[in-house]
Amino acid sequence: MSSTATAVNPVLRVAPAAPAEAAAYFRASLVFHADVSDVAAALASDGDPGFVVLDSRSTESWDQGHIPGAVHLPTALIPEQAEQFLDKSVPVVTYCWGPGCNGATRAALALAELGYQVKEMLGGFEYWAREGFEYETWQGRERRPADPLTAPVDAEDCGC
Numbered sequence: 001m002s003s004t005a006t007a008v009n010p011v012l013r014v015a016p017a018a019p020a021e022a023a024a025y026f027r028a029s030l031v032f033h034a035d036v037s038d039v040a041a042a043l044a045s046d047g048d049p050g051f052v053v054l055d056s057r058s059t060e061s062w063d064q065g066h067i068p069g070a071v072h073l074p075t076a077l078i079p080e081q082a083e084q085f086l087d088k089s090v091p092v093v094t095y096c097w098g099p100g101c102n103g104a105t106r107a108a109l110a111l112a113e114l115g116y117q118v119k120e121m122l123g124g125f126e127y128w129a130r131e132g133f134e135y136e137t138w139q140g141r142e143r144r145p146a147d148p149l150t151a152p153v154d155a156e157d158c159g160c
Contacts (some may be wrong), residue, residue, distance in 0.1 A: 032108075034093055036123045037157060040133045043069065051091040053121070056107035061097065065135045065142070067128055070095075073111040075103055091117040098126030 042049040054072040096103030132146030
């Protein structure tokens with residue numbers, strides 16, 4: 001028998017979890033995370049979305065572009081200033097630059113430790129802009145065309 005036939009598939013080297021364990025894990029993930037398109041859809045619907053969006057980046061980053069209506073509160077300032085900007089009865093969705101940055105995770109942790117209900121927006125500002133959603137800069141509102149590698153070009157949503 002060749003070594004290729006006995007080699008373990010790298011995907012299955014560690015076996016998948018049992019279905020019940022996988023369901024618990026993925027359910028928990030949805031408790032802690034929201035994606036860009038779901039946040040955008042909730043903000044675009046009529047009425048109160050039921051949460052506030054928090055940009056945890058620096059002022060310089062905020063000035064480069066941010067989600068319209070977001071609260072700006074850099075992570076380092078959360079412990080001393082969160083109560084000035086946020087109501088503990090309203091869930092908070094945090095974001096930072098993008099998938100390569102854990103600033104939104106650190107902000108979510110700081111808020112949770114203060115007693116806030118919180119989720120992290122996966123993809124951050126990078127994917128907000130890449131998916132073609134409107135954002136604000138000090139010059140006004142802007143929108144880029146949707147990146148076909150991150151969002152459908154000719155559809156309202158990805159269907160997932």
